[in-house]
Amino acid sequence: MSRIGKKLIIIPSNVKASIDNSLISINGPKGELSYNISKLIKIEKIKDKLKLTKNYNHKKAQAIHGLSRSIINNMVLGVSQGFEKKLIINGVGYRSQMEGKNLILHVGYSHPVNIKPPENIQINVENSTNISIMGIDKEIVGQIAAKIRSIRPPEPYKGKGIKYIDEKIKRKVGKAGK
Structure with missing residues (x-):
């Protein structure tokens, strides 16, 4: 039931x-x-x-x-009301910017990553590390946010990468020296 x-x-x-x-x-x-x-x-x-x-x-x-x-x-x-997902970029030199409607990510690769959103999705970048994805279809908003996060998921040692604003990263202890 x-x-x-x-x-x-x-x-x-x-x-x-x-x-x-x-x-x-x-x-x-x-x-x-x-x-x-x-x-x-x-x-x-x-x-x-x-x-x-x-x-x-x-x-x-x-x-x-x-x-x-x-x-x-x-x-x-x-x-x-609409739906919104927020992402944060952590890492030295990691940043994002908007070029027209496209999102450009500089996240440690040899080239910038370009993301073109669907026509009914709006992406905003605040202070180059905060990304917000807004739209009326919850499924598409979540899918675009997951696609952006999958470009550089957060790693457990230093926490570098793209994560959701409310996501907690389980940190691991690094290699112990003598």
Whole structure:
């Protein structure tokens, strides 16, 4: 029994939701997102709330029930508030800069690393070590942040690399001398 799938999705007053067969479109002040719902799930709009129910009672429908509810709730939050991930660059000489919409990273390689974000993602750089990724789609914002972090993940000895702002790095003790 999905506890998440049973929760109603509350639609704020500045957000509009429309259901067309298995396609749900959410439109808000930040933009518009749409999602194709599985045939195992039925969605209905009750005043300013969305309710998801399972058409069948088996394991696959159970899994998709909670997943669909989470995705649609994230769509509603995204078009009304947006999502943001923050990254920090640690390391001597490590820095980042914006060139147009592209992010240029100088993180210890022989060449700068160039990242071109998708059209609905905005990247900002503050004081060359703080990077913020903003957008309305939580999945894409998280994926771009993970891609940037994977260019130079933090290493455990000195903590150099790119990490999330709230990430804790487990430090290791270096080699002991005589």
